[in-house]
Amino acid sequence: MRAVVAFTADDVARARFAVSPSWQVVTSFRMLARTSTPAPFRTWVEHLRPAVRAAGLDRGWLAELVPTYGYLADLLTPCPPPSGPPDLTAELDVVRATDPDRVRLELDMLAAERAPLDPRRVVALRREPARVLVDVAAEVRAYWDLALAPHWSRIHAVLDADLLHRARQVAEQGTGAVLNELHGTVRWDEGSLHLVRRHCEITRDGTGHGLVLLPNVFVGDAVLTRAVPPEPPQLSYPARGAGTIWGAPEPDRPEALAGVLGRTRTTILRRLDAPASTTALAHELGLSPAGVSGHLTAMRDAGLVRAARDGRAVLYTRTEAADALLST
Structure with missing residues (x-):
């Protein structure tokens, strides 16, 4: 299945990147529910599943609204604001305020693909969406606190690095x-976005500019879309x-690279998969801040790291040249 979405020059000018905690919630919950888990996430999944079951979160509202495959309720992934840090609380405020007609439409879309897990819950959500969405948001928060909050600093760092x-x-x-490099199923060509092998339709009808x-950390090797008027389309x-x-992962030849750069600089480069400050690197690696600063300065001069200011902090990331060194 292929979708072709036409964009104007104004749409392209308004395209933006953002971080959404809600997207991490729904995709991580879906990963937990599936029988097959990507290798890097297996330890996290194995430790978390018993806790999720004990809390009853595997048979609550998230299980109702986020099926293992196919369409998931769009109301759980509101459009993040154009400025400010990622904020689950703000996103949950939007979830609780979802228009009742929108809620009922999305329940119809879910029902069209599978039988509901608990018909009584669906009836309650149809009849009293404002009241029930308070419970839905509370469950999302409980799942977040259990599954993602303990790891959010690392997750957020990877998202920021992207x-x-x-x-x-x-x-x-x-x-x-x-856009052409986001994913193998996404292609930009002459003002149109081409999405192949799409399960869920994305459209420009009624959506914002x-x-x-x-x-997304948990989406696996897939792209998910959301098109809910009047918000702009989303692509995760x-x-x-x-x-x-x-x-x-360890580099294929760590000793050879350390022989050229030195063991400390090789270690620092390996830790820069996500942005990090001098102080954070020093604390994590057990080195002095002055020593780490010297190594970073040398590697920046050599074109292996770059620096970017984030508020009062200066964050370092690897360059493409460093990525190539570590992958050889």
Whole structure:
């Protein structure tokens, strides 16, 4: 199945990247529910599943609204604001305020694909959406606190690293080139976005201007879309480095690279899958901040790392040249 979505020049100009905690919630919950788990996430899944079952979250509202495959309720992934840090609380405020007609439409879409797990819950949500959505949001928060909050600093760092990478691509190559590199099923061509092997339809009918692109740690090797008028369409794609959150893979020839760069600099480069400050690196690696700063300065001068200011902090990330060194 192929979808072709036409965009105007104004839409392209308004395209933006964002981080959404809600997207991490629904995709991580779906990963937990599936029988097959990608290798980097197996330890996390094995430890979390018993806790999720004990809390009853595997048979609650998330299980109702986020089936293992196919369409999931769009009301759970509201459009993130154009500015400010990722904020689950703000997103849950939007969930609770979902228009009742929208709720009923999405329940119809879910029912069209599978029988509901608990018809009584569906009836309650249809009749009293405002009241029931309070419970839905509370369950999302409970799942977040159990499954994602303990790991959010690492998850967020990977998502931020992806955003920095895409921002550099946009600056150097333009938005079209970035869209062509998001995923093998996404292609940008002459003002249209081509999406192949799509289960869920994405459309421009009634949606707002622009396109919101959201890196996702748990989406696997897939792209998910959302088109809910009057918001702009959303496209959630696999974040670079998602598999490193629970343990970065060793380079194929670490000793050879250490022989050239030195063991400490090689270790620092390996830890820069996600942006990190001098202080954070020093604390994590057990080194002095002054020593780490010296290594980072040398590697920045050599074109292996780059620095970007984030508020009062300076965050370092690897360059493409460093990525190539570590992959050889």
